[in-house]
Structures are given as structure tokens and as C-alpha cells.
Amino acid sequence: xxxxxxDHEPHRPGGGRTRGRWWTLGLxxxxxxxxxxxxxxxxxxAIGRAPTADDRAGKSDRSAADSxxxxxxxDDKDKGGKESKPKxxxxxxxxxxLIAAITLANASDGAVLDLAExxxxxxxxxxxxxxxxxxxAPITLNGSKSTxxxxxxxxxxxxxxxxxxxxxxxxxxxxxxxxxxEDGGGILVNEGGELTVRHSxxxxxxxxxxxxxxxxxxxxRVKSSTITLNRAEVGGGIQSNGNLTATEAEITVNxxxxxxxxxxxxxxxxxxxxxxxxxxxxAESEGGGINVVASILQLTKSEIKGNSGPEEGGGIxxxxxxxxxxxxxxxxxxxxxxxxxxxxxSGSTLVADKTLIKKNITLADxxxxxxxxxxxxxxSEIASNLAEDIGGGIYNDDPGTVSLFNTKVIKxxxxxEGGGIFxxxxxxxxxxxxxxxxxxxxxxxxxxGDVPDCVG
Numbered sequence: 001x002x003x004x005x006x007d008h009e010p011h012r013p014g015g016g017r018t019r020g021r022w023w024t025l026g027l028x029x030x031x032x033x034x035x036x037x038x039x040x041x042x043x044x045x046a047i048g049r050a051p052t053a054d055d056r057a058g059k060s061d062r063s064a065a066d067s068x069x070x071x072x073x074x075d076d077k078d079k080g081g082k083e084s085k086p087k088x089x090x091x092x093x094x095x096x097x098l099i100a101a102i103t104l105a106n107a108s109d110g111a112v113l114d115l116a117e118x119x120x121x122x123x124x125x126x127x128x129x130x131x132x133x134x135x136x137a138p139i140t141l142n143g144s145k146s147t148x149x150x151x152x153x154x155x156x157x158x159x160x161x162x163x164x165x166x167x168x169x170x171x172x173x174x175x176x177x178x179x180x181x182e183d184g185g186g187i188l189v190n191e192g193g194e195l196t197v198r199h200s201x202x203x204x205x206x207x208x209x210x211x212x213x214x215x216x217x218x219x220x221r222v223k224s225s226t227i228t229l230n231r232a233e234v235g236g237g238i239q240s241n242g243n244l245t246a247t248e249a250e251i252t253v254n255x256x257x258x259x260x261x262x263x264x265x266x267x268x269x270x271x272x273x274x275x276x277x278x279x280x281x282x283a284e285s286e287g288g289g290i291n292v293v294a295s296i297l298q299l300t301k302s303e304i305k306g307n308s309g310p311e312e313g314g315g316i317x318x319x320x321x322x323x324x325x326x327x328x329x330x331x332x333x334x335x336x337x338x339x340x341x342x343x344x345x346s347g348s349t350l351v352a353d354k355t356l357i358k359k360n361i362t363l364a365d366x367x368x369x370x371x372x373x374x375x376x377x378x379x380s381e382i383a384s385n386l387a388e389d390i391g392g393g394i395y396n397d398d399p400g401t402v403s404l405f406n407t408k409v410i411k412x413x414x415x416x417e418g419g420g421i422f423x424x425x426x427x428x429x430x431x432x433x434x435x436x437x438x439x440x441x442x443x444x445x446x447x448x449g450d451v452p453d454c455v456g
Contacts, residue, residue, distance in 0.1 A: 088112025088142060093119035095131075098149075102133045110138035115174070117144035123151050126158040129181060135167035135193070143174035143200070151178035159184050160205070163218065165192030171200045179205040184215030185230060189242070193218040200225045207232035210264075211239035212254060222246040227262075231255045235264035235291075236281060242269045249276040256283045259317070260291035261307060270296045277302065283309040287317035288334060297324040305332040312336060313343040314360065318350060318373070326352040331368075334360045339370030339395075341385065346399065348373035355380040363388045365422070366395030367412060371402060372427075378405040387414045391422035392442060398426025406436040413443045423449035 091101045093116040105111035115121070123131030131151050149160055159181035163169045179185045185205030189195045195216070202213040202225070212230030214220060219242055227237040228250065236254030238244065244265065251262045261281030265271040271292065278289045289307030290297070297318070304315040314336030318324050324344070329352070331341045341360035344350045350373060357368040357380070367385030369375065371394070382393045392412035396402045402421075409420045420442035423429045429451045431437045439446045439454050447454035 088114045088140065090114045090116070092116060093121065095121045095123050099125075099127070099132060102135070102139065105139050106133060106136045108137075110168075112140040112142065114142045115144065115147045118146045120148040120150055123149065123158075123160065124155045126156045128162070130159050130162045130188075131155075131179070132161055134162040134164045135169045136164050137166065138168040140170040140172065141174060142172045146175075147173060148175040148177060150175075151180065153178065157181065159186060159188055161187045163187070163189045163193035163195050165190060165218075168194040168196075170196040170198065172198050174200045176200065176202045177204045180207075182208050183210045183239075185211065185232065186213045187215070189214065189216045189218045189220055191217045191242070195220045196223070197221065197225045198223045202227050203229045205230045207235075207239075209233050211235045212237060212256075214238045214240075216240040216242050216244055219243045220245070222249045224248045226250045226252070228252050228254065231257075233258045235260045236283070237262045239264045239266075240269055240271060241265075241267040243271075244269065245272045245274075246276045247274045249273075250279070252277065252279045252281065254281045256281075256285075256287075258285045259283055259287045261288045261309065263290045265290070265292045265295045265297065268294055270298075272298045273300070273302050275301045278304050278307065280306040282307070285309065286312045288314045288336060289316055291317045291319070292322045292324065293319045294321045297322065299324070299326045299329045301328045303330045303332065304334065305330065306334065308335045310337055312338050312345075312370075314340040314362075316342045318342070318344040318348040320345065320347055322348040324348070324350045326350070326355045328353075329355045331355065331357045332359055336362055338362055338364045339366045340387075341366075341368045342370070344369070344371040344373040344375055344400075346372045350375045351378075352376070352380055353378045357382045357385065359384050359386075361386045365389050365391045365397075367392045367414070368394060369402075370395045370397070372397040372400040375400065375402045376405070377402070377407050379407065381408045381410070382412065383408065383410050385412045387412075387418075390414050390416050390418045390448070392419045393439075394421045394429075395424075396422070396427040396429055397424045400424075401428040401430075403430040403432065404437045405432050408437075409439040409442065409446075411441045417445060418448035419443045420446040421448070421451050421454065423447070423451050425449070429454075 091113050098121050101113050157180040159179040160176050176186045185207040186202045212232035213227045236256040237251045261283035262278045288309035289304045308314050314334035315331045340362035341357045367387040368382045392414035393409045420439045431453045433453045446456040
């Protein structure tokens with residue numbers, strides 16, 4: 001697994017980055033399991049179309065977020081059991097009045113603004129590459145039933161919101177849609193800015209470069225919200241060069257023409273994902289679900305499923321000095337050319353505990369995991385993964401080290417060899433069978449290469 005080094009150089013606004021080449025993802029069926037480009041086609045088609053009247057009314061794209069919004073309400077409830085949010089100044093259903101209210105709030109060191117229910121604030125004017133004034137103070141925008149902020153389809157291209165240094169924007173119960181920009185199609189958070197998204201949907205936004213839904217260079221928190229049907233070159237849903245937290249969130253059906261269909265994290269930041277789902281995202285290069293470069297990733301009680309990419313890391317791709325920790329995570333039904341579930345490249349560290357890696361499919365090596373870094377797996381199960389070439393469950397390449405503790409590697413399939421585990425020369429695999437690790441019922445064999453204590 002000798003791969004050319006591929007760095008992503010994050011784009012800053014005004015950098016003149018060119019648009020990436022879009023191309024179609026297609027993977028053929030193997031051994032009775034069909035692997036198609038169906039995920040890519042509906043996603044790309046849906047994202048490419050203009051929002052319908054139902055979209056603008058805020059009636060579509062809501063079902064995916066409903067359960068998460070309901071589940072997360074407990075954190076925001078008062079003693080009476082009702083959701084508590086700061087009350088503010090009413091803003092009538094007028095884009096001009098919303099612009100005026102934000103302008104005044106910036107000048108007044110912040111405000112809480114209550115937007116109208118059943119209202120679409122339709123933005124038509126470009127204000128420094130955004131439809132609304134840049135946020136430079138603590139501002140809360142409270143939505144209500146079917147409250148939407150949308151760029152008019154006939155307007156010039158601009159994002160919806162920018163958060164600048166000193167700005168601290170909170171969105172409650174809002175839909176952000178229709179933004180088109182170089183970076184941050186929906187929202188751009190610059191260095192020193194903060195964004196909190198609660199019970200909201202960010203959908204159908206497009207970035208030519210980074211962050212279709214959100215481009216984060218500061219601090220972003222996504223809580224009980226949905227990031228869906230966004231598109232970018234890098235980070236279809238979210239591209240983060242800062243600190244990102246997603247809790248009880250859905251990041252689903254986003255597309256990147258390069259890396260990070262759902263999330264791309266870069267530049268030494270920290271990405272924390274808890275009780276969330278990253279699903280059905282497509283990267284037309286690498287890291288279908290999550291792509292992480294030289295950063296810290298922590299995943300807890302979450303699912304990474306149904307993501308795809310034609311090259312490396314259908315579910316998760318870890319590159320260049322990345323440290324990743326997975327606990328109580330399910331990595332399911334992802335697909336890629338190599339490392340369908342997870343790929344961890346040289347210099348990266350992966351620790352997985354109480355994790356299920358199942359039914360991932362690769363057309364080359366490493367159905368469940370492909371690694372050349374340092375990998376520790378504890379109290380976990382790697383099952384029913386498929387590799388058309390070698391390493392159905394695990395493919396370990398030089399100079400990788402894989403250590404398993406109380407872990408089951410079962411019922412995986414490789415077309416050539418190493419149904420359970422394939423260890424390339426120069427790599428090291430430690431099964432630690434005394435802790436309860438078993439490698440059984442894999443086809444055509446349990447292990448290939450130098451795997452001490454592996455039978456069959």
C-alpha cells in the first residue's frame with residue numbers, strides 16, 4: 001500500500017482556488033454483494049437541483065433532523081419541562097428587517113433576535129459575500145416553526161452567514177439553505193469566531209472549495225441538528241480547520257468532489273463526534289464519511305455507515321499524524337477501493353474500543369480496516385467484511401502494527417487470501433489470544449503472512 005502523499009491545503013477566502021473536477025463514482029458487485037454508485041447518483045442529483053417551493057417553505061429535509069431535535073431538547077429544558085431559550089426582539093418576516101436587526105445588534109454588542117414562524121427570509125443582496133451582515137458580536141437567532149433563511153435562486157452567488165473574529169452566533173430552530181460561495185456555502189466561521197447550531201438544518205448549500213454546509217476556521221458546535229445535501233470540493237457537509245463538536249447530529253448525503261464527503265478535518269484542530277450519525281456521504285476521491293489530516297478525532301457512541309469513495313477510506317480516512325479514538329462506534333456498510341471501513345495511513349494512530357466494524361466492502365485490500373500506522377483494537381468485533389483482493393477483515397501493511405485485545409475477527413471474506421487478517425512483510429500483528437481474541441470462520445483462510453497464534 002504505497003500511496004503518494006496527498007496533502008490538502010486549506011483554502012482561505014480570496015485565495016483563488018480553482019474548482020475541482022467532478023466525476024462519477026462506480027464500484028462493481030463482488031462475490032454476490034453488489035456495490036454500486038447508487039449512493040453517489042441520488043446525492044449528486046438532489047444537491048444539484050434548485051430548491052423547490054416546499055424547500056423554501058421549510059417543509060422538506062426536516063424528517064432526518066426531527067428525532068435528533070427531539071432527543072436533544074432535554075439539555076435545553078427548564079424546570080417546567082418546556083424548552084428554555086433566551087427571549088429576544090421580534091423580527092418581522094422581512095429580509096430587510098433582519099439585515100437591519102443584525103446591523104443594530106453588531107453595533108450594540110449583541111442581541112437575541114426572535115424570527116417569525118412559517119417565514120422564509122429570502123435574501124437577494126450580496127453583503128461582503130454573504131446575504132446577511134457579518135456577525136461580530138454575540139448574536140442569537142431564534143427560529144420557530146418552519147423558519148428559513150434562504151438565498152434567492154435569482155440572486156448573485158453568496159453564502160448565508162459569515163462569523164468574524166469576536167462574533168459568537170447561535171442558531172436555534174432554523175433552516176439555512178441556498179448559499180453558494182467559494183468557502184462555506186451555508187456558513188463561514190473565520191478565525192476567532194464561534195458558531196453554535198441547535199435544532200436546525202443546514203441543507204442544499206454549495207462551496208466551490210471548502211465546506212459546503214459549514215467552513216469552520218474557528219469554533220463550531222452542532223447540536224441536535226442535520227447537515228445534509230450540501231456540496232463542496234473538500235468537506236461536503238463540514239470542512240474544519242479549527243475545533244468542531246457534533247452532538248446528536250446527522251451529517252448525511254453530502255458530496256465532496258475531492259476529500260471528506262461528510263466531514264473534512266485539517267490543520268491540527270480537534271473534531272469530537274458524540275451520539276451522531278455520519279451516513280450516505282460521498283467523496284469522489286478519499287474519505288467518504290470522514291477525512292482527517294494532522295488532527296485529533298474522537299468518536300463516541302456514533303455510527304459511520306453507508307459512506308463511499310472510489311479511492312481510500314469509505315467510512316473514515318486517517319492521514320498524516322492523526323490521532324483517532326473510537327469508543328462504542330459502529331462502522332457499517334461503507335465502500336471504497338481500499339480500506340472500506342477505516343484506513344489509517346503511516347504516522348497515524350488509531351485506538352478503537354467496543355467498536356463494531358461490519359459489512360464494509362473494498363475492491364482491493366482491507367474490507368474492514370487497512371492500516372500502515374499504529375492500531376489498537378479492544379473489546380471489539382470485525383465481522384462480515386469483504387475484500388476482492390486481500391485482507392477481508394484487516395490488511396496490515398509495512399510499517400504498521402496492529403494489536404488486538406479481546407476482539408473477534410469472524411466471517412470475513414477475501415477473494416485471494418487473508419480472509420480474516422493479511423499481514424504484509426514488515427508489518428506486525430499481535431493477537432493477544434490470552435485476552436480472548438479469536439480469528440475464526442473467515443474465508444478462504446483466517447490469516448495470511450506472519451500472524452503468530454493464528455490458526456488456519
